[in-house]
Amino acid sequence: MGRENSKNVWVFIEVYDNKIRNVSLELLGQGRVIADQLGEKLVGVVIGDNIAGLANEVIAYGAETAIVVSGNEYKDYSTDGFANALTALVKKYAPSVLLIGATRNGKDLAPRVAGRLETGLIADCTDIEVNSEDRLVEWTKPAGNMMSTSICPDSSPQMGTVRSNVFKKPAPDYNRAGEIVAEDIGTKADDIRTKIVEIIKTVQGETVNLEEAEIIVSGGRGMKGPENFAILKELADILGGSVGASRAAVDADWMPYAHQVGQTGKTVKPKIYLACGISGAIQHLAGMSSSDLIIAINKDPEAPIFNVADFGIVGDLFEVVPLLTKEFRRIKNG
Amino acid sequence: MNILVCVKQVPDPVEIKFNSETASLIRACAANIVNPFDKYALELALQLKEKHGGEVTVLTMGPPQAVDALKECYAMGADKIVLASDSLFEGGDTLATSYALFCAIKKTGEFDLILYGKQAIDGNTAQVGPQVAERLGVAQATCATGIELADDKVLVAREQDDCQEIIEVKMPALVTVAKLAVEPRNPNIRRKIAANKIEMPVISAADLEGIDAARLGLTGSAVKVKKMFAPPVRGAGIKIENETADNAVKALVDYLSNAKAI
Numbered sequence: 314m315g316r317e318n319s320k321n322v323w324v325f326i327e328v329y330d331n332k333i334r335n336v337s338l339e340l341l342g343q344g345r346v347i348a349d350q351l352g353e354k355l356v357g358v359v360i361g362d363n364i365a366g367l368a369n370e371v372i373a374y375g376a377e378t379a380i381v382v383s384g385n386e387y388k389d390y391s392t393d394g395f396a397n398a399l400t401a402l403v404k405k406y407a408p409s410v411l412l413i414g415a416t417r418n419g420k421d422l423a424p425r426v427a428g429r430l431e432t433g434l435i436a437d438c439t440d441i442e443v444n445s446e447d448r449l450v451e452w453t454k455p456a457g458n459m460m461s462t463s464i465c466p467d468s469s470p471q472m473g474t475v476r477s478n479v480f481k482k483p484a485p486d487y488n489r490a491g492e493i494v495a496e497d498i499g500t501k502a503d504d505i506r507t508k509i510v511e512i513i514k515t516v517q518g519e520t521v522n523l524e525e526a527e528i529i530v531s532g533g534r535g536m537k538g539p540e541n542f543a544i545l546k547e548l549a550d551i552l553g554g555s556v557g558a559s560r561a562a563v564d565a566d567w568m569p570y571a572h573q574v575g576q577t578g579k580t581v582k583p584k585i586y587l588a589c590g591i592s593g594a595i596q597h598l599a600g601m602s603s604s605d606l607i608i609a610i611n612k613d614p615e616a617p618i619f620n621v622a623d624f625g626i627v628g629d630l631f632e633v634v635p636l637l638t639k640e641f642r643r644i645k646n647g
Numbered sequence: 648m649n650i651l652v653c654v655k656q657v658p659d660p661v662e663i664k665f666n667s668e669t670a671s672l673i674r675a676c677a678a679n680i681v682n683p684f685d686k687y688a689l690e691l692a693l694q695l696k697e698k699h700g701g702e703v704t705v706l707t708m709g710p711p712q713a714v715d716a717l718k719e720c721y722a723m724g725a726d727k728i729v730l731a732s733d734s735l736f737e738g739g740d741t742l743a744t745s746y747a748l749f750c751a752i753k754k755t756g757e758f759d760l761i762l763y764g765k766q767a768i769d770g771n772t773a774q775v776g777p778q779v780a781e782r783l784g785v786a787q788a789t790c791a792t793g794i795e796l797a798d799d800k801v802l803v804a805r806e807q808d809d810c811q812e813i814i815e816v817k818m819p820a821l822v823t824v825a826k827l828a829v830e831p832r833n834p835n836i837r838r839k840i841a842a843n844k845i846e847m848p849v850i851s852a853a854d855l856e857g858i859d860a861a862r863l864g865l866t867g868s869a870v871k872v873k874k875m876f877a878p879p880v881r882g883a884g885i886k887i888e889n890e891t892a893d894n895a896v897k898a899l900v901d902y903l904s905n906a907k908a909i
């Protein structure tokens with residue numbers, strides 16, 4: 314689509330388990346900043362079934378307008394249904410910018426929509442801002458051992474998927490006034506070529522929500538084997554945190570992929586990130602370097618993780634970690 | 648059943664070393680390899696063929712040396728291999744890349760099932776599969792960890808963060824494949840030798856009727872890289888060295904309580 318007449322910053326609001334995903338709320342925060350810089354409006358698009366209540370949230374988190382598409386066919390996410398609804402809306406309103414969270418479903422949907430609209434799409438952004446001169450959005454993300462900033466100067470909307478936890482979730486204001494627009498966009502049952510027939514929950518109580526964890530205890534190749542992750546779990550449990558892992562540990566099948574932190578895993582922003590036996594490769598740092606406090610335990614004093622650690626211990630993690638657990642347990646039990 | 652697997656040749660990121668003097672990372676790239684996720688896709692395709700019959704074709708788009716990736720796929724058991732190679736295809740964003748792949752697929756044949764890797768480990772966008780599916784107008788499912796055939800549909804196990812979805816997908820379909828529970832099979836020695844002699848079609852832009860060169864490569868790209876820069880460094884803090892583990896742990900606990908982090 315052409316650039317002329319395109320206006321307003323849109324955020325695709327992802328609904329999961331009847332709730333708005335955190336990343337969508339974070340995007341409303343940064344979307345607000347971008348919309349103000351461009352002098353345009355911020356619009357949240359919600360697609361689902363029985364979602365009327367969520368429109369108020371979208372406004373409370375900073376949008377002027379919430380566009381709501383509801384219907385039974387949107388009860389579950391489907392590529393066909395959601396791509397149809399979202400492209401129909403984009404064609405009708407011509408937004409200048411479209412932000413989508415880089416979640417599993419977001420990354421399923423965004424390329425399909427960008428392909429249909431023949432516009433560019435920048436993947437997994439960790440920063441987005443407006444250039445004050447040409448007023449184009451600049452999309453930044455890790456690229457190998459560097460960072461790259463890309464633009465999409467000639468086609469519209471300017472689209473990108475954005476990682477969780479790179480922007481702060483704004484404080485909601487439930488007194489904000491806004492406009493709720495219901496759009497009636499049906500998708501015929503036959504046009505939805507996929508159907509979720511079963512959902513198998515991962516092992517009970519073992520769900521990982523690293524993106525929202527306040528404390529993360531992570532292990533890398535230095536853990537030496539899958540069984541040793543138990544000592545990290547013990548420490549994480551005492552601290553009320555979750556266990557993360559480097560890609561080396563995930564590739565070795567010591568931990569499931571859902572625990573991977575880094576460029577090709579999760580971006581996390583906990584209060585405390587404790588890296589045990591992780592060297593601190595740039596791709597790992599890409600996922601955790603905005604943590605409030607980084608603590609590293611590594612036996613190699615030259616390990617690059619120490620260059621970013623607020624507090625580093627050069628030592629054997631198999632000695633240090635159990636002692637730490639013991640010490641925290643003692644403090645906890647008063 | 649006719650299955651197409653699209654594979655990309657990527658640099659092997661064997662060792663990544665940190666140069667502490669210049670505070671930069673040295674990436675020593677050894678040989679090129681078949682993108683790991685694409686090998687899982689091929690493994691799945693070969694398993695489906697063994698169970699249900701049919702033919703597995705592998706297509707790659709890349710420079711002439713990408714034939715090595717194709718030969719490896721042939722040695723693993725692919726029936727046909729096809730290279731799309733032309734300087735016009737080079738340097739594109741995913742929009743342009745998916746357009747070129749779409750044109751090459753059209754030229755290669757009709758397929759019931761097209762398998763992609765979840766993502767390529769160099770560009771890492773995970774966008775090419777869905778964008779090719781869009782151009783072909785077929786159904787898609789991403790991040791599969793298993794596929795079973797059910798009449799004119801496939802059942803796909805799809806990874807979510809906290810669960811696995813089983814999705815029924817109408818064929819023709821394009822499915823992107825994540826890490827499987829089994830490792831891809833090793834190349835067969837006899838096929839490896841045969842691969843060196845195999846006739847392989849090479850598709851160039853000129854072979855693709857009706858292709859719009861303006862939509863290829865750098866010219867056809869909507870995304871332009873504006874700049875590359877070194878990531879901001881976060882300063883180092885306290886480092887405890889040559890201390891007993893006991894003392895180090897005490898210092899850490901003090902630090903955390905002073906920082907009111909615990």
Ligand SMILES: Cc1cc2nc3c(=O)[nH]c(=O)nc-3n(C[C@H](O)[C@H](O)[C@H](O)COP(=O)(O)OP(=O)(O)OC[C@H]3O[C@@H](n4cnc5c(N)ncnc54)[C@H](O)[C@@H]3O)c2cc1C
Nearest residue numbers: 533534535559560561575576577578590591592596612630
């Ligand atoms: C495109 C791309 C994407 C990538 N994405 C990611 C990603 O998302 N996440 C990620 O983590 N990596 C990613 N990587 C891989 C990354 O480059 C590193 O290879 C990886 O992070 C290394 O993991 P590690 O630190 O656990 O292992 P290593 O680098 O092998 O480090 C192990 C560390 O453990 C220490 N150690 C060993 N024994 C002990 C002990 N007893 N006590 C204390 N310390 C000990 C060693 O001194 C060493 O520093 C990616 C790479 C590429 C090319």
Ligand SMILES: Cc1cc2nc3c(=O)[nH]c(=O)nc-3n(C[C@H](O)[C@H](O)[C@H](O)COP(=O)(O)OP(=O)(O)OC[C@H]3O[C@@H](n4cnc5c(N)ncnc54)[C@H](O)[C@@H]3O)c2cc1C
Nearest residue numbers: 435436456653708740741764766767770771772773774775
């Ligand atoms: C660091 C970096 C960042 C980039 N970021 C962006 C971006 O944000 N947006 C953008 O539009 N472009 C981007 N590009 C360009 C993009 O990488 C190229 O268009 C590339 O050709 C395809 O994307 P990918 O490597 O990300 O593949 P992915 O989409 O990750 O690949 C998925 C699957 O597609 C198939 N496939 C991919 N390429 C081929 C091929 N040549 N032949 C056969 N099958 C193939 C494989 O099955 C592969 O597993 C980036 C490039 C780099 C190096």
